Amino acid sequence: DADVTQTPRNRITKTGKRIMLECSQTKGHDRMYWYRQDPGLGLRLIYYSFDVKDINKGEISDGYSVSRQAQAKFSLSLESAIPNQTALYFCATSDRGQDEAFFGQGTRLTVV
Amino acid sequence: GIQVEQSPPDLILQEGANSTLRCNFSDSVNNLQWFHQNPWGQLINLFYIPSGTKQNGRLSATTVATERYSLLYISSSQTTDSGVYFCAAGPNDYKLSFGAGTTVTVRA
Numbered sequence: 001d002a003d004v005t006q007t008p009r010n011r012i013t014k015t016g017k018r019i020m021l022e023c024s025q026t027k028g029h030d031r032m033y034w035y036r037q038d039p040g041l042g043l044r045l046i047y048y049s050f051d052v053k054d055i056n057k058g059e060i061s062d063g064y065s066v067s068r069q070a071q072a073k074f075s076l077s078l079e080s081a082i083p084n085q086t087a088l089y090f091c092a093t094s095d096r097g098q099d100e101a102f103f104g105q106g107t108r109l110t111v112v
Numbered sequence: 113g114i115q116v117e118q119s120p121p122d123l124i125l126q127e128g129a130n131s132t133l134r135c136n137f138s139d140s141v142n143n144l145q146w147f148h149q150n151p152w153g154q155l156i157n158l159f160y161i162p163s164g165t166k167q168n169g170r171l172s173a174t175t176v177a178t179e180r181y182s183l184l185y186i187s188s189s190q191t192t193d194s195g196v197y198f199c200a201a202g203p204n205d206y207k208l209s210f211g212a213g214t215t216v217t218v219r220a
Contacts, residue, residue, distance in 0.1 A: 031205060042116070042198055042210030050206075059113070088153055094205040099143045100160040101205055106153045 003027045004104035006091050012110045013081050021076045021107050023091030032074040033058075033092040033101070034066060043090060049074055050096070081111040114139045116201050118211035125189045125218045133184040133214045135199030142203055144175050146184050149196040149213070158184070158197075189218045 004025045013019050023032065030051050035043040045058030047066040055066060063085060065077045078085055091104040115138035125131055137144070146158040159166050159173040161182065166173055170189075175182040182201075186193055196215050202208040 033206070040212070042212050043200075044210070045206075045208070048206045056206075090155065099162075099205040100145065100157070101200075101208065102157060103147075103155040106155070108153065 002105060004091055004093055004102055006089075006104040006107050008107060009105065010108045012112060014112055015082055017081050019078045019081055019109070021089055021091075021109070023074045023076070023104055025072050025091075025093045027093055027095075027102060029093035029095040029102075030071060031094045031096060032068065033094075034064070034074070034076045035090040035092060036060065037088040037090065037106075046076065083111045085109065086111045113207060114141065114202055114209045116199055116209045116211040118197075118199050118214050120214060121212070123214055123216045125216065127189060127191060127218055127220050129189050130185070130187045131189060131216070133186070133197055133216075135182040135184070135201070135211055137180050137182075137201040137209075139180070140203075141177065141201045143205055143208060144182055144199070144201045145208070146173055146182070147198045147200065149198060151195060155198070186216070189216075191218045191220055194218045
């Protein structure tokens, strides 16, 4: 089993719908992240969390919200999905003092 | 944030060939990672290398932090090496900036 698991792996949703992407990890890391990848581009940071009570906006947080339900779980919500949120979304984790980030398998989201 | 530039954008190799991918970054970093994105979209950690040289099988990487660049070497390339290679750099783990990637195609 993967150390960083994302669900669902693929999702097609309609404009205006609320959708949640979930991430869970078994690495025991305290830091978790959500990134977005658009075709032909690198990843951009949406939100990051140092622990359950510490959540921070990243480079492109508008239109997104997150919840850190437990140390091992970090979910990303699109309150009202729009077509330009169609992208590949990645969850990642790292451990304070270690710095190396590890990524989930990705969630391919299409908003029609 | 830090600007990360990768070159070349595309690379086509014959199986068995060697290649070098480059990553330039605009400021000093404490975190630099190389990833391979396979055709299924999965990001595989290759190296965590803010400075120095590391080797893992046919892959090796060198980061010269004082000159703000990192190199990824692929030797004796195989078709399974195809995909996109990303460099990510930053002052720490929560401020990583990704380059646009180098797309590598290895032909049999």
